[in-house]
Every structure is written in C-alpha cells, then in structure tokens.
Amino acid sequence: MSSSLLAVVNEVRTNKGQPSVEALASSLRWREDLGFESLDLAELTVRIEEKFGVDVFADGIVTTVGEVVRKIEKAGRT
Amino acid sequence: MAQKAQSEELSKDARQPMSKNILITGVSQGLGLAIARAVLAEGCTVSGVSRRLSGHYAALQEKHGSRARFHAFDLSRTDDIKTELFDKFLPLETPLHGLVNNAAVAYDDLVSNLDGARLRALFEVNVFAPMVITKQAIRSMLLHRVAGSLVHISSVSVHTGYKGLAMYASTKGALEAFSKNTAREWGERGIRSNCVVAGFMETAMSGTLTPAQKEKIYQRTALKRATAPGSVAAAVCYLLGEGAASVTGQNLVVDSGTI
Numbered sequence: 197m198s199s200s201l202l203a204v205v206n207e208v209r210t211n212k213g214q215p216s217v218e219a220l221a222s223s224l225r226w227r228e229d230l231g232f233e234s235l236d237l238a239e240l241t242v243r244i245e246e247k248f249g250v251d252v253f254a255d256g257i258v259t260t261v262g263e264v265v266r267k268i269e270k271a272g273r274t
Numbered sequence: 275m276a277q278k279a280q281s282e283e284l285s286k287d288a289r290q291p292m293s294k295n296i297l298i299t300g301v302s303q304g305l306g307l308a309i310a311r312a313v314l315a316e317g318c319t320v321s322g323v324s325r326r327l328s329g330h331y332a333a334l335q336e337k338h339g340s341r342a343r344f345h346a347f348d349l350s351r352t353d354d355i356k357t358e359l360f361d362k363f364l365p366l367e368t369p370l371h372g373l374v375n376n377a378a379v380a381y382d383d384l385v386s387n388l389d390g391a392r393l394r395a396l397f398e399v400n401v402f403a404p405m406v407i408t409k410q411a412i413r414s415m416l417l418h419r420v421a422g423s424l425v426h427i428s429s430v431s432v433h434t435g436y437k438g439l440a441m442y443a444s445t446k447g448a449l450e451a452f453s454k455n456t457a458r459e460w461g462e463r464g465i466r467s468n469c470v471v472a473g474f475m476e477t478a479m480s481g482t483l484t485p486a487q488k489e490k491i492y493q494r495t496a497l498k499r500a501t502a503p504g505s506v507a508a509a510v511c512y513l514l515g516e517g518a519a520s521v522t523g524q525n526l527v528v529d530s531g532t533i
C-alpha cells in the first residue's frame with residue numbers, strides 16, 4: 197500500500213515540478229514537509245480516491261501522511 | 275494498472291478537440307436541447323442528463339450515435355449525485371472536458387406568498403445540484419489534468435428584476451457568485467468558469483406567461499423580441515471552446531439587449 201501511496205504522492209509532486217521523494221514516513225506533514233498547497237491536496241484527494249476508493253479529506257482536516265494511511269487502511273483497500 | 279493505462283489512453287484521445295466530453299443537464303427540451311444539438315454539431319461527445327429521455331434527444335442519439343449519451347436522473351436528489359450520476363454515468367476514469375449547468379425550474383409568485391418547501395425544492399435543483407455537479411466535474415478535471423470549462427446558465431432577471439421572479443432570480447444570482455469564485459479558485463489549474471445570462475426565451479419555462487406579458491417583456495429589449503435559444507447555445511459553445519481560453523469569471527449576456 198505505502199508504495200502505491202508513494203507513487204500517488206510523487207505524481208502530484210512531479211506535476212508541480214518538484215523532485216520525487218523516496219519514502220513516506222508517517223510523521224511527514226503534507227503542507228510543511230511535502231510542500232503541498234490546498235489545490236495540491238485536492239488533487240491528491242482525487243488520486244487517492246481513484247486508487248483506493250476512499251475520500252480521505254471528506255471528514256476533516258488531515259495533517260500527516262500517517263493519518264491518510266490509517267484512513268486508507270480503515271477503508272480496507274490495502 | 276491495466277485500467278489506469280486504459281484511462282490514460284482514453285484521456286489522451288479525448289483531449290483531441292473532436293472528442294471532448296461535455297456534461298449538459300436538462301437536455302430533454304428547451305435551451306438544454308439546443309445546447310446539446312450545438313455541442314454535438316461541433317463534434318464533441320455530449321453526456322446528457324434530465325429526468326426523462328425526450329423524443330427530441332432520442333432523435334439526436336439516432337443521428338449522432340454514441341456521441342449523444344444519456345442518463346435519466348432527478349437533480350433534486352442532490353445527495354445521490356456522486357453515486358447515481360457520476361459513479362454510474364461519468365466515473366472518475368472517464369475524462370470530462372466541459373460542464374453546462376442548464377437544468378432549472380421556475381417559481382413565479384409574489385414574495386408575500388413565499389412557500390418554504392417550494393423555495394427549498396427550487397434551490398435544490400437550481401443551486402445545490404449545479405454546485406455538487408461542479409465539485410465532481412472539477413475532481414475529474416484534476417485527475418485527468420484537463421483545463422476544462424464550466425458554464426452556468428443564468429437569467430437576465432438577476433440584473434433587471436421582474437415582478438414574481440424574486441425567488442427564482444435569487445437562485446441564479448447565487449449561481450453567478452458561485453461561478454465567479456470558482457473561476458478565481460481554479461484558474462491556476464486552467465479550469466475556467468463563466469455564466470451565460472439568458473433573456474426570455476420561448477420555452478416551456480416561460481409558457482405560463484400570457485402573450486401580453488411576453489410582449490411587455492420584449493418591449494424592454496433593444497431587439498423587441500424573444501431571445502433565441504440557438505443564440506444562447508452558440509454563446510455556450512464559445513465559452514466551452516478554445517476561442518474562450520482567456521475568458522473566465524465572466525457573465526456573457528445574451529438577451530436581445532435588455533434596456
């Protein structure tokens with residue numbers, strides 16, 4: 197799962213002209229550490245929904261990679 | 275993975291101007307039918323929605339085959355728009371290049387008679403449905419990296435004021451504000467949002483007006499006649515197309531020149 201989430205994250209980063217990251221630590225923060233702005237997070241949401249069938253930002257603010265991973269796991273699409 | 279590759283291929287193909295996929299609501303009759311006809315004539319695919327499949331739209335399907343798609347859906351069911359309209363008819367893997375929020379209902383009465391239930395039903399179809407559909411359309415455009423075009427049909431009543439149209443006009447005013455702010459929010463992704471502000475047209479919606487009332491309305495226009503649906507449809511096609519690539523956050527007024 198984390199490798200396909202990594203692919204999604206890198207797709208968004210590539211689209212905004214940022215270099216790929218090699219690994220995703222749970223503690224990484226989307227905005228501060230990965231440089232995602234609100235529209236990037238919107239794109240990330242849609243890409244995660246397409247791949248894992250879950251809208252991770254639907255029920256509140258998400259700060260870290262770990263929170264997204266938990267929501268994907270909870271939805272049982274690992 | 276195979277599905278992904280397929281959808282990428284589809285989106286590459288659909289990015290060609292000839293096969294743009296345009297969602298149009300309210301295609302069974304009136305202006306929506308005229309817009310569907312004009313968009314099909316431009317070579318695009320129309321994904322049409324209304325509660326019923328009319329004989330007129332069926333004739334378009336006969337003529338254009340698979341380019342004239344149709345899905346019966348009641349837009350007052352706004353909570354079901356994702357699952358019943360998008361997941362079934364326009365799932366995320368299907369690229370969408372344009373949206374025309376055209377379907378709407380009228381509510382003609384004095385403010386002093388305003389009925390809460392009717393008002394809520396009016397806003398459900400005229401405001402909430404277009405907003406939720408816009409949400410889903412933008413999500414599709416983000417996924418496929420499509421610089422899409424959103425067009426909302428507004429009404430001259432927002433700007434002029436007519437007796438009996440306060441509730442209806444306020445739904446269109448809401449749509450205009452929504453469009454302007456959507457344009458601002460999504461411009462950096464190349465997504466454009468505009469309104470076409472239509473004048474009075476001879477459709478079922480204005481069918482309850484008496485000839486005398488209509489004449490009075492037409493006398494308030496420079497051209498002294500009804501607005502032609504074909505002219506409004508041409509304005510919609512312009513906003514959907516590449517010719518309008520630098521146009522966003524605008525209201526394009528097509529109304530026989532209301533004075």
Ligand SMILES: NC(=O)c1ccc[n+]([C@@H]2O[C@H](COP(=O)([O-])OP(=O)(O)OC[C@H]3O[C@@H](n4cnc5c(N)ncnc54)[C@H](OP(=O)(O)O)[C@@H]3O)[C@@H](O)[C@H]2O)c1
Nearest residue numbers: 300302303304305324325326349377378429474475477479
């Ligand atoms: N006519 C005018 O003078 C005038 C002036 C300015 C602006 N406009 C605007 O132009 C647009 C088109 O109006 P029109 O004159 O063509 O009206 P119309 O002839 O009454 O057509 C309305 C369309 O919307 C569809 N629709 C209505 N309620 C719906 C629902 N709950 N779910 C799904 N589809 C629904 C109808 O299809 P079904 O009944 O099959 O569902 C029909 O195809 C509207 O936005 C209207 O506000 C009209």
